[in-house]
Amino acid sequence: MSEQKYFVDHDTNSETHSFQGRLKIAMDQIGGFSALMRETGLSNSAISNYLKGRKPKIDIAIKIAEVCKVDAAWLILGGQHDKSTDIISHSSKNEIINIPLLNVEASAGNGLVSPEWHDAEMIPFSRDLVYQLLGSVPKSLFMMRVQGDSMSPTIHPKDILFVDYAPNRLTQGIYVMAAGELTLVKRLAAKDPTTFSVISDNTAYPTFDVPMERACWGNASPDADLRIVGRVIKVLHDFD
Known part of the structure; x- marks a missing residue:
């Protein structure tokens, strides 16, 4: 080779x-x-x-x-x-790591029914460049593309997201999340001690609220209304 x-x-x-x-x-x-x-x-x-x-x-x-x-x-x-x-x-000082690019688009809009999540292409990156880009090299990392404009001007259609899917305490930030059959990218914030607000940066789209007890990471709760897939840690705007 x-x-x-x-x-x-x-x-x-x-x-x-x-x-x-x-x-x-x-x-x-x-x-x-x-x-x-x-x-x-x-x-x-x-x-x-x-x-x-x-x-x-x-x-x-x-x-x-x-x-x-x-x-x-x-x-x-x-x-x-x-x-x-x-x-x-790549065999010298730059170790190569593979990051999956999921064959699914998270919707910065009203939602998108996602296809199979396991269908991903492995993209080779040098570890040094990942560190340069993200400030760390998370083990639990994937990439996906965005469609829709509800997160504009922060995130644009066809932007690429780097997402850390390691479960962690939910804090204010941008997350990829699933609501029913829909995969979304939205901003999550605490409205009060018991309620999350799911917010679009584009004010043309409405905010909706979810009780904290009805939100979880992945499949941790069988009755959850909102499932957090991962936290967005970097947005690439360059490629359309």
């Missing part, structure tokens, strides 16, 4: 500071524009648009990274300054 490579930025003016700059570097690994078209099946116009600044869907970015044999997280997110080397092998 060919060794995957992880590139790092040298300064904030570096070519790798933008997605199109990183894409140019990635293409060079396999012979340029024509080779990328041939190996990915992407059209001339699609690649041209990406080189002009249009962001691909994350699954397309992952496919490009795999074909070009570069770190998918680096291509999508970029990296930090490191003067020691231009290219860092």
Whole structure:
């Protein structure tokens, strides 16, 4: 198997500071524009648009990274300054971890009936980059895409969420949650000592309340009206 490579930025003016700059570097690994078209099946116009600044869907970015044999997280997110080397092998100082990208969209709207949750693609990230992005490397982590605008301007349609699903004390924050058959992303806050308010940042959407005794993590309570799937710890706005 060919060794995957992880590139790092040298300064904030570096070519790798933008997605199109990183894409140019990635293409060079396999012979340029024509080779990328041939190996990915992407059209001339699609690649041209990406080189002009249009962001691909994350699954397309992952496919490009795999074909070009570069770190998918680096291509999508970029990296930090490191003067020691231009290219860092994933087998050296950067351990690779796989984060599942669920094949389900949480609705920042009125709700979405979710398909099978177990159908996820494992996305490779360097541990250093995850730490840079999140400030920690949670073991209980997944990613998912958002649809709907009820959390705008905080979260936009097609944004990618990093979600920590380890059960913890419920505090004010943004959570992925399930209400019946619907999967939602909303802000949770304590209305009073016995009631949670489920809030949309977009004021066009109404707030609703749930008794605290009727909310739980996952399937902890068979009678719960609101089940917390995980806490949103990072939002990626870059990819549409």
